Amino acid sequence: MAGHGTSSGNTAHGDAALGTPHIGVFDTGIGGLSVLRALRRQLPAARCTYLADSRFNPWGERPADWVVARSLQLAAWLIERKQVDLVLMACNTATTQAIAALRARWPERPFVGVEPGIKPAVAATRCGQVAVMATPGTLASPRVANLIEQHAGGAQVHRVPCPGLADAIETEPPESPRLAALLDRFAAELQATGSDTVALGCTHYPLVADGLAARLPAGVQLIDTAEAVSRRVASLLPVAARAPGADGTPGALRLLATGDPALLQQAARRWVQPDAQAEALALPDLPG
Numbered sequence: 001m002a003g004h005g006t007s008s009g010n011t012a013h014g015d016a017a018l019g020t021p022h023i024g025v026f027d028t029g030i031g032g033l034s035v036l037r038a039l040r041r042q043l044p045a046a047r048c049t050y051l052a053d054s055r056f057n058p059w060g061e062r063p064a065d066w067v068v069a070r071s072l073q074l075a076a077w078l079i080e081r082k083q084v085d086l087v088l089m090a091c092n093t094a095t096t097q098a099i100a101a102l103r104a105r106w107p108e109r110p111f112v113g114v115e116p117g118i119k120p121a122v123a124a125t126r127c128g129q130v131a132v133m134a135t136p137g138t139l140a141s142p143r144v145a146n147l148i149e150q151h152a153g154g155a156q157v158h159r160v161p162c163p164g165l166a167d168a169i170e171t172e173p174p175e176s177p178r179l180a181a182l183l184d185r186f187a188a189e190l191q192a193t194g195s196d197t198v199a200l201g202c203t204h205y206p207l208v209a210d211g212l213a214a215r216l217p218a219g220v221q222l223i224d225t226a227e228a229v230s231r232r233v234a235s236l237l238p239v240a241a242r243a244p245g246a247d248g249t250p251g252a253l254r255l256l257a258t259g260d261p262a263l264l265q266q267a268a269r270r271w272v273q274p275d276a277q278a279e280a281l282a283l284p285d286l287p288g
Contacts, residue, residue: 020251021237022047024078025088026071029057029170029257030267031204032090035114035226037272039088040250042230043242047251049082050268051281054259058166059093060135060202067137069286071098072105077283079106088233089113092134092201096141110236116144116201117223119151124221125197128155131190134201136161144201158193162186166204170263174208183208187215199223207271256281 023043025036029052036050051074053059059067071094078084087102087109089095095113102111116138121130130152138144139159148157165182172179190198198220200206206224213222234242255278257264265278 020045020047021085022049022083023086023088023233023237024049024051024075024082024084025090026051026053026074026078026094027090027203028052028059028093028166029054029204030264030271031166031169031202031207033267033271034203034206034224035088035090035229038226038230039233040253040272042227042234043237044250045243046237047253049078049084049254050256051078052255052257052259052264054170054257054264055283056258057170058135059091060137060166061163062093062137064097064137064141066286067093068098068101071102073283073286075102075106075111079109086110086112086233086236088229090203090229092116092138092203093141096138096143112229112233112236114203114225114229115147116199117225117228118144118147118157118199120225120228121197121199121221121223122151122153122155122157124223125155125195127194127196129158129193129195130155130197130199131158131160131193131195132199132201133160133162133186133190133205135166136163138201158195160186160189160193162202162205166202169204169207174211179208180211183211183215187212190220191216195220197221197223200225207267255279258283 023046075087078087092114095115099113116132116134139161168179168182200222209222255264255268257278258281261278261280268276
């Protein structure tokens with residue numbers, strides 16, 4: 001998890017000082033809902049704007065310079081147009097490739113990212129074999145290499161790229177044959193590593209954790225960092241954000257998608273809030 005805020009340690013400001021912080025969250029699609037769900041539990045009073053870049057999902061196999069440029073564009077919209085107090089990058093690919101650029105662009109603004117839970121996975125393993133399943137872009141990033149170097153210790157960390165899985169989770173119904181085939185394939189690859197602990201290195205993957213676990217040997221642990229990420233966000237915001245208002249009403253939630261918002265709305269109603277509404281957002285394409 002890229003969980004620290006700015007390099008200077010600043011906390012959120014603006015409306016956050018009044019106890020009603022506004023959190024901007026972005027991901028390539030619905031995967032970040034797994035983090036948003038934890039965030040809403042941790043900070044029920046906070047206002048949240050969730051931006052899904054579904055027009056260009058998935059990002060996991062795109063060039064790093066494109067990921068950086070698009071991340072800057074989405075963050076700029078949240079910061080400059082919506083005046084959010086903190087930006088949560090609910091995407092492993094964006095975090096591993098772009099969070100440094102965002103912090104350099106807005107040094108006064110807290111950013112929290114998500115990364116494969118390599119450190120907790122290594123701490124949890126009993127046999128010394130750990131697998132990290134993620135998009136090819138995430139696994140190829142220098143940041144993941146650094147995480148492995150820093151935290152592997154005496155464990156062997158196996159990188160298991162899962163091309164197409166995030167896209168299938170995004171676009172297929174839960175019981176689709178295509179999604180089932182991909183889960184079969186990647187569960188077999190995970191099992192072949194001999195790992196007893198698997199770090200879920202894409203925010204889409206917790207949405208199919210039950211199906212994945214059913215295909216793995218009993219006792220294999222799946223490590224999801226959503227709760228740890230939400231706790232880190234909470235540490236940067238006022239305590240008042242951690243309880244709903246006097247009438248029990250949670251903070252406002254706005255969902256936007258650069259593609260068809262119907263998919264985001266359907267997923268949000270399943271995973272986050274039964275009456276969630278999503279709307280379309282038109283953003284310019286990147287040059288070239």
